[in-house]
Amino acid sequence: MPHIELGNDLPGITGLMAYRPETAGPLNALAEVLLRGPSSLTRGERELIAAYVSSLNQCGFCTASHAAFAAAQLPEGMELVDQVRDDPDGAPVSAKLKALLRIAALVQADARTVTADDVAAARKEGATDVEIHDTVLIAAAFCMYNRYVDGLAATAPENPAVYEFAAQRIVEHGYLGPSR
Template identity: 35%
Template structure:
């Protein structure tokens, strides 16, 4: 954990919400986009989208986003330990077989984006997902690659207690609720 965030105007124990409060002109539209991607209509459940977000964050080794979104996913019914197992060995992890090609796809898109192929997409389709599902998975992946860099670039860190608190908040009020809290 870094000693202090990279922006001197933030408190020493800054969290992402502190960045959001400091820069509402960029944060409020970003939270609205989160609400659309993570809570809007989708072939994926809320828990599955949080699972994808946490998985991408794990591939990126972004402890903050991985921790917060693992907790959020678990609150939406993703079993405890599933994300750690998926990151360790997706093939043997107790992940729904339909989701494995989706996680493989977003993992590859995260780690080696220029190597994603039509064959990778075909695996997602062969698992029974449609074009909207692939689009939604790509959008969650892209959003969390962005967020991982935002968190790491600002030097934001937290611990397991904060991940649990933030995961509960996101489960209970969503991203729009967080934006309303920040705007108040």
């Protein structure tokens, strides 16, 4: 049960955003740009970074949501998402994505620990400066989103079908599309 009365029964961040639409707009706009805007990283890869950071933060709602969103946009589906969450270095993703996931994990734990060597390693694997920038911002933003959801004790459905349904909406309409 959320720590405050939201006036709705919507789960996770959707209930929080319905409670404060004034803050929902900029938060959704940021997610739209980072996760769906033009990028050399696929939408699935960017959602995978969001799911990975959310799992490191142990945010159940955001992990389940963005894992479903990533799976819906990656040919390998949830199997790959689970592999990355369990062992990003051993997962069957590109060396570039592994390097970006390492940076995302550093940002999640303590952003000050990202070094020039970490950035150079990502560049060596083919990451562009924009990809590195966006990875850092995705990781930082999801630390915020995760803390928003968990700090207000937003509810998280147990049924995976809820997240799969939401994934279809995000894939079709994005974060600025029809209301949840």
